[in-house]
Amino acid sequence: MDKNTLKSSFGKWITPINSKILLEQVEESKQDHYTKKLTTVAYIKLMLLAQLQGFESLEEMSDALIHDQLQKALGFESISKSQLSRKNNEVNPAILSRLFLELVHQIKEIHFKNGKHMPLKIIDSSTLPLNLTNYKWAKFRKTKAGVKLHLRLVFMNNDTVYPEKAVITTAKEHDRNQLEILVDDKEAMYVFDRGYVDYERFDRMMDDGYFFVSRLKKNAVIREVESFSVPEKSTVLSDRMVYIGSTQNRTENVFRLLEVEDTKGNILRLITNRFDLEPDEVSEIYRQRWAIELFFKWLKQHVKIKHFYGMGETAIQNQIYLALIAYCLNVLIQLEMKSKKALLWISRWLKAALWKPAYIWIRKFDNRASP
Known part of the structure; x- marks a missing residue:
């Protein structure tokens, strides 16, 4: 996204993010109208790092700025927990939704370039439980709260799937109500439970x-x-x-x-x-539905989607979209490198080489090399 960031493996990872489109959206929505330090672009970089590193709190994000390479990537040397919290609740989820769809578009271009005909699209949802005391707006049972991620997943092969469309609602929303929203392509084969x-x-x-x-x-x-x-x-x-x-x-x-x-x-x-x-x-087509179960399991284990950094609806939606964006970035590097390595290994290598030159991370993608 900028010359300082692109020298690192982290910079290589986020290269697919189209800065021009992102900045146009920020400008149109006046998202950074009164912002001097933590711009929306800097917020996205820091939150993606938090997804990758599995940071548990906003304090941990703030403490991470002790690293000089992260300071260069963000353009400032420190940020407080309160500033992070405020930004997390102010960024319009529509911006991150658009960013997610832009990355999906890039994946689809590669997907169809490879000659795939009628795509297999799997529809399902996953409920993310929340504490009712802190998330009263998401109440769906007498003692429970939660949000639901309704998802359409494209099955490319046994090694690669990608989320194509996402709808975030409170957990009380019935799955059937989202079916017509998630089914909109007559050139696809849909699978759902x-x-x-x-x-x-x-x-x-x-x-x-x-x-x-x-x-x-x-x-x-x-x-x-x-x-x-x-x-x-x-x-x-x-x-x-x-x-x-x-x-x-x-x-x-x-x-x-x-x-x-x-x-x-x-x-x-x-x-x-x-x-x-x-x-x-x-x-066999129905059997592939299991891929979306594995996808939800991967998200909950390897990105921050179970523990949330904020308590407002906007903060929750932003974190879910950032988790999907992080997943798409992993798929894009996998496709670019034509790698058969699992996304788990790709993510582990990235974390190990985060601020090292990108070629150190990239050379791990040699398909002849064992993990």
């Missing part, structure tokens, strides 16, 4: 030309129209054309219902409007 089951929406998706695979609840009523044979030695037990729902609340369209045995011997009922795929292909 039974928490999103809605017969009326299934009909609309069918009529509007959106393709999906989901899981039906065990007690769902079905009426069989036609049954097909399934391959021998397949995990697919049955393949049928059905209407879903009771007489009073039934789909208008016919869907495909497959019963599949998972690795634990459980029977899953999968519903889809893809009639052209082999039964095992549908089963």
